[in-house]
Amino acid sequence: MAKFTLRKQYRPYVSPFDPCPSIRVKTYVTPPNLYVGFQPEKLPQFNAKQALFAGTLWKVFYDPYYGSEEKEKGGGQ
Amino acid sequence: MWVYEKKLQYPVKVSKCNPMLAKFLIEQYGGADGELAAALRYLNQRYTIPDKVVGLLTDIGTEEFAHLEMIATMIYKLTKDATPEQLKEAGIGEHYVNHDRALFYTDAAGNPFTATYIQAKGDPIADLYEDIAAEEKARATYQWIIDQSDDPDINDSLKFLREREIIHSQRFREAVEILKEDRDRKKIF
Numbered sequence A: 001m002a003k004f005t006l007r008k009q010y011r012p013y014v015s016p017f018d019p020c021p022s023i024r025v026k027t028y029v030t031p032p033n034l035y036v037g038f039q040p041e042k043l044p045q046f047n048a049k050q051a052l053f054a055g056t057l058w059k060v061f062y063d064p065y066y067g068s069e070e071k072e073k074g075g076g077q
Numbered sequence B: 001m002w003v004y005e006k007k008l009q010y011p012v013k014v015s016k017c018n019p020m021l022a023k024f025l026i027e028q029y030g031g032a033d034g035e036l037a038a039a040l041r042y043l044n045q046r047y048t049i050p051d052k053v054v055g056l057l058t059d060i061g062t063e064e065f066a067h068l069e070m071i072a073t074m075i076y077k078l079t080k081d082a083t084p085e086q087l088k089e090a091g092i093g094e095h096y097v098n099h100d101r102a103l104f105y106t107d108a109a110g111n112p113f114t115a116t117y118i119q120a121k122g123d124p125i126a127d128l129y130e131d132i133a134a135e136e137k138a139r140a141t142y143q144w145i146i147d148q149s150d151d152p153d154i155n156d157s158l159k160f161l162r163e164r165e166i167i168h169s170q171r172f173r174e175a176v177e178i179l180k181e182d183r184d185r186k187k188i189f
């Protein structure tokens, strides 16, 4: 089974007459809130300082987004 | 009433003089899915929603004003020292002739803020589903701004704001579960 990821892909129709170089794989985000339902008790937490930087206390909801430029420099998923 | 703490929810640092970013960021200031729309939407819906979820709308609506303040700080820092020529090159000459460097509630295309961006239907499920959609749209807007931005410090703050939208969406989804009342008693975290 493929490894679970919060970034999904699909292959749109590509025409031989596309005026710009075709983007063959498109991606979209499925954030963690789609999968958790009502938050269960006793989920793992960040410590206070990590939580401030992450924007959440709960590890399960942490899902940083990297821009196109950052990805080119090797950041992100 | 509110208690004001004179600091930002998360630090805002701007490392590059790039006024064009201000043009993009203003989408989250006075745009349809921006922080002002979010704050006004939630704080207004509170009056006609079951007691169990009023506190959630107060908390999140209040936090949206803290986000608005962060966006305002970014826009202010990016434009306060820019020359009229730089502002024109950045595509905000139109803003300058109307407002100088003052902030104003518009979207990235210059459309002024309007209450038609938000809704209060009085139906708790309809309102909460709108709120969930609003959070996902705000999350997506942050993604597209991060894609357009070359400023690592601004991106750091934008990532924080985007993560908060994920949490808000989660909490609104839980509010729907509470109103459905079809599960065993649950604790709220």
Ligand SMILES: [Fe+2]
Residues within 6 Å of the ligand: B038, B064, B135, B138, B164, B165, B168
């Ligand atoms: Fe939000």
